[in-house]
Structure formats: structure tokens, C-alpha cells
Amino acid sequence: MKKIQIISIMLLICFFQAHAQMDSLQNVKSKYCVPAIKGIPIGKGFSFEYQTLPNVAIETKDKTGIFSDSKSTIKSNSNIEAKLKIPIFDKPYLTVLGGLKYTFEEYHFENPVINPLYKNLEDRGLKSIGANVTVIKPTKSNKFWIFKASADLNGDYDQNNGNLTDYLKFSISPALGWKVNDNFSYALGLSYNYRFGSPLILPVIAFNKNLNEKWSIEAILPLFIKSRFKFDEGISWLNTIEVEGASYKLNNFSSEFPQFDNLHLHRSDIQFTTRIEKKLVGWLWAATEVGFRKNLTYDLTNSNKANNNIIFDNTIKSALLFNVSLFISPRKKL
Numbered sequence: 001m002k003k004i005q006i007i008s009i010m011l012l013i014c015f016f017q018a019h020a021q022m023d024s025l026q027n028v029k030s031k032y033c034v035p036a037i038k039g040i041p042i043g044k045g046f047s048f049e050y051q052t053l054p055n056v057a058i059e060t061k062d063k064t065g066i067f068s069d070s071k072s073t074i075k076s077n078s079n080i081e082a083k084l085k086i087p088i089f090d091k092p093y094l095t096v097l098g099g100l101k102y103t104f105e106e107y108h109f110e111n112p113v114i115n116p117l118y119k120n121l122e123d124r125g126l127k128s129i130g131a132n133v134t135v136i137k138p139t140k141s142n143k144f145w146i147f148k149a150s151a152d153l154n155g156d157y158d159q160n161n162g163n164l165t166d167y168l169k170f171s172i173s174p175a176l177g178w179k180v181n182d183n184f185s186y187a188l189g190l191s192y193n194y195r196f197g198s199p200l201i202l203p204v205i206a207f208n209k210n211l212n213e214k215w216s217i218e219a220i221l222p223l224f225i226k227s228r229f230k231f232d233e234g235i236s237w238l239n240t241i242e243v244e245g246a247s248y249k250l251n252n253f254s255s256e257f258p259q260f261d262n263l264h265l266h267r268s269d270i271q272f273t274t275r276i277e278k279k280l281v282g283w284l285w286a287a288t289e290v291g292f293r294k295n296l297t298y299d300l301t302n303s304n305k306a307n308n309n310i311i312f313d314n315t316i317k318s319a320l321l322f323n324v325s326l327f328i329s330p331r332k333k334l
């Protein structure tokens with residue numbers, strides 16, 4: 001995996017250098033590039049979502065020899081998420097957006113006492129609270145730079161935890177984009193994130209393409225790809241394939257884990273969802289979503305990496321998911 005990442009990074013660097021040489025030979029435009037394509041959806045200034053997965057079978061294998069294997073059912077896995085995004089600086093030559101995020105994930109098991117992992121996750125809130133920034137720097141050609149970064153506290157922390165930096169997770173994504181025309185743009189870059197459970201650097205290819213006045217496609221590969229059908233200005237239909245995941249630092253588990261001092265729960269899934277977004281009134285929108293989640297990783301480790309020092313190797317069966325949300329979309333000029 002490391003060799004593939006190094007080769008991919010070198011190819012991206014060579015590609016950027018070649019494009020830079022080509023752009024230097026072109027005439028410089030008098031106006032800054034507008035990265036957005038025609039008909040791009042209005043951004044979400046504030047959103048609140050509730051998602052649940054009912055009755056998910058789980059099988060746990062003990063990798064230490066201390067515990068035992070077990071099987072159970074997760075009666076419900078619920079997740080609440082709130083996001084806020086505000087413009088900090090908005091000029092033709094530079095746009096800076098700031099954001100805040102809070103998530104709360106909770107599990108309920110059919111028979112939690114048969115395994116210490118189930119027992120400790122039962123009714124326990126796994127939280128994530130963080131801030132993020134997005135910087136968009138257009139140039140006086142058809143190029144634009146994008147930089148995204150976030151810092152989140154992930155885990156079962158509370159006011160009694162001494163060192164919150166143990167829970168800190170970073171994500172960073174720089175990219176260089178090209179606006180081909182009003183219906184197509186693309187970008188190449190790198191992404192350091194936890195979507196696959198462990199921290200990983202990935203080369204990414206992003207693009208936005210209007211197929212016609214109704215259909216469009218948006219993607220950041222290999223993280224997600226999304227199709228959008230706009231019925232009218234007040235209702236849209238979205239279909240998404242997305243890799244989604246998290247890494248939680250655990251510090252409040254019971255005395256059944258005294259020999260482990262760096263407990264982490266790593267989760268990674270691929271989701272297939274279909275979603276309807278409808279304008280209710282003014283800036284207020286509502287959405288409902290159903291889908292299918294296939295688990296890739298769900299391990300308890302004594303490491304911040306999903307494949308190191310595994311304590312419990314869990315296999316979670318595929319399951320249906322349901323999501324409802326409300327969000328506020330201000331006018332485009334805001």
C-alpha cells in the first residue's frame with residue numbers, strides 16, 4: 001500500500017508540473033476563474049441529521065486469547081449529526097469558509113453481557129466535535145486551488161479526561177482544479193483522512209459534470225460518487241456510493257481491559273443510498289434517505305491503526321439504513 005501511495009504521489013507531482021508549464025504558455029485572463037459550474041446546488045449553511053441502522057448481526061473473534069468469540073445483534077446503531085458552515089472571507093480572488101461539526105453515535109445490543117466490547121459500547125456515546133476550513137484560490141486562468149482541513153475530537157471523552165489531544169484526529173486535502181467550461185470542472189489532489197478506519201494518504205480525482213439541464217454527476221474518487229436529478233428548483237433526487245468511516249479513541253472502558261492503554265474503535269463502511277431533498281419554506285429544506293451499508297472494517301485495537309494490535313476482529317452483516325434531515329440553504333449570493 002505504501003509503495004502504491006508513493007508512486008501515485010510522484011505521478012501527481014509530474015502531472016502538476018506538466019500542467020504548470022502548459023499554463024505558462026497560455027495568455028493570462030483579466031478575470032479570476034469561477035470554480036463553480038452552472039446549476040451547482042446551494043450549499044448547506046446549517047444541517048441536522050438523524051440516521052439509524054436497525055437489527056444488524058455482529059460476529060466477534062477474540063485475537064488475544066484473553067476473551068472469547070461471540071455473536072449477537074446490534075438492535076440499533078443511531079447517529080445524530082449537526083453541521084454549521086459560514087463564509088469567513090469571500091472575494092473573487094479568494095474564498096474562505098469555516099465550519100463546525102458535532103456527531104453522537106450510540107449502540108444498543110440484544111445481549112450485551114456476553115462480550116466486554118458489547119457491554120462497554122451499550123448506551124455509550126461516541127462523540128466527535130470539530131472545526132474545519134475550506135480555502136478556494138482562483139487564478140487568472142482556468143485553474144483554481146482548493147485546500148480543506150479539519151480537526152476533530154473523536155471518542156468517549158468527558159470532563160474527567162486529562163489529555164484531550166489523545167482524541168484529536170486531523171484530515172487534510174489539497175487539490176488543483178481546472179474549470180473546463182460552465183458544465184465541467186475537475187481536480188487532482190491528495191487526501192489524508194480516516195474514512196477507511198485508519199489514517200491514510202490517498203490520491204484523489206474530483207470532478208463536477210452537468211450531463212444536461214436535469215442530470216449531473218459529482219465525485220471525489222475513491223471517496224464518493226453522486227448523481228443528481230433536479231426535478232425543479234424545489235426538489236432534487238440524489239444517488240450516492242460513498243466510503244464512510246471513523247476512528248474513536250476509548251478511555252472510559254471498564255476494568256476488563258486493564259492491560260491495554262491505547263484502545264481505539266475503527267469503523268469503515270461503503271454505503272449505497274438514494275435521497276430526496278425538498279424545499280419546505282424560505283431557506284428551510286428537508287431530506288429523507290434510505291440505503292444499504294456494507295461493513296469493511298470494525299475492529300477494537302490497542303493502536304490508532306485498524307490493522308495493528310487487534311483485540312476484537314468484528315464482522316458486521318450488511319444492513320439497511322434510514323436517514324432524515326433538515327437543513328438551511330441561504331440565497332446563493334450569501
